[in-house]
Amino acid sequence: MPESDSSDFMKLSTEVAKRFLHTVVFVDDQAIFEEIQQPIVLTAPKRIAKKEKDSQEGFHRSAHTLNVKKVTDEFALKGMICSVLKPNEGDNTIEYVKQSAKRADVFILDWKINNDDGKTAREIINMLISLDDSEYSRLRLIIIYTREPDIDSISASIRDKITEEFDVDFSPDDNGFAFQKGHLRISIFAKEETIVNPGCKERILSITDLPERLSTEFAKITSGLVSNVAIESLSVLRDNTHLFLSNLGPEIDPPYLAHRALLPNPDDAMNHAVDIIASEFHSLLDDFEVGEKANI
Numbered sequence: 306m307p308e309s310d311s312s313d314f315m316k317l318s319t320e321v322a323k324r325f326l327h328t329v330v331f332v333d334d335q336a337i338f339e340e341i342q343q344p345i346v347l348t349a350p351k352r353i354a355k356k357e358k359d360s361q362e363g364f365h366r367s368a369h370t371l372n373v374k375k376v377t378d379e380f381a382l383k384g385m386i387c388s389v390l391k392p393n394e395g396d397n398t399i400e401y402v403k404q405s406a407k408r409a410d411v412f413i414l415d416w417k418i419n420n421d422d423g424k425t426a427r428e429i430i431n432m433l434i435s436l437d438d439s440e441y442s443r444l445r446l447i448i449i450y451t452r453e454p455d456i457d458s459i460s461a462s463i464r465d466k467i468t469e470e471f472d473v474d475f476s477p478d479d480n481g482f483a484f485q486k487g488h489l490r491i492s493i494f495a496k497e498e499t500i501v502n503p504g505c506k507e508r509i510l511s512i513t514d515l516p517e518r519l520s521t522e523f524a525k526i527t528s529g530l531v532s533n534v535a536i537e538s539l540s541v542l543r544d545n546t547h548l549f550l551s552n553l554g555p556e557i558d559p560p561y562l563a564h565r566a567l568l569p570n571p572d573d574a575m576n577h578a579v580d581i582i583a584s585e586f587h588s589l590l591d592d593f594e595v596g597e598k599a600n601i
Contacts, residue, residue: 322524327543328386369496437488
């Protein structure tokens with residue numbers, strides 16, 4: 306495929322992914338619901354050292370915070386529902402994430418949660434991979450979104466741990482800052498204003514740009530002629546659930562029961578019910594011309 310065609314196809318795939326994505330879950334122990342205002346402190350000469358230390362600690366906390374209102378507002382503008390989990394020390398964070406995993410399309414994890422040097426983030430990643438390989442097999446995008454400057458080391462740590470734990474090779478992407486295997490993708494980004502190595506500056510991502518980048522990252526999992534049609538179909542069905550159900554109200558029960566009564570084996574009517582639903586699905590997808598997503 307020529308480069309220009311490949312670029313156009315990726316744009317199409319990103320638009321399809323954007324319509325599909327609905328639920329995003331952040332896990333960040335520094336989540337706040339209002340801006341931190343740095344206090345102006347009048348310092349007595351004999352206490353300068355202590356005040357400077359307090360000021361530095363306050364700046365460190367401020368630099369690593371996640372403004373929940375700003376995050377949820379940005380995602381709402383893009384039509385996505387965003388939840389934020391703020392783990393405290395001693396919380397059963399893994400269980401909270403496990404239950405959220407049944408519904409979430411994307412997880413965005415801070416790297417150092419309660420100053421644990423990535424321990425909780427790695428445990429969450431391992432848990433999600435295990436779940437998706439077994440019980441909840443599904444598309445999964447995991448984003449590491451951190452203020453830690455050494456994202457090279459974070460990338461290497463994730464790669465080494467998942468390779469050791471699952472004994473499989475995850476294909477590297479984006480200069481080693483992303484890993485993918487099947488329908489799972491892990492990408493590492495730095496929060497805005499993070500000071501990173503010169504070769505990593507393209508990995509700095511603002512909250513404003515985050516929703517759009519999620520669509521691009523998700524499209525790298527799902528892009529394909531038939532898969533784009535499938536993703537678009539699911540989006541149409543999800544967005545039009547109420548319209549779909551309105552065509553299958555109780556008024557169609559009498560003709561269905563009459564049909565069942567005329568059958569030699571009434572249990573065969575179960576297949577007829579499935580046929581009715583499938584026909585409504587097909588009609589809805591035709592109305593929205595989802596097949597056009599494969600017309601390149």
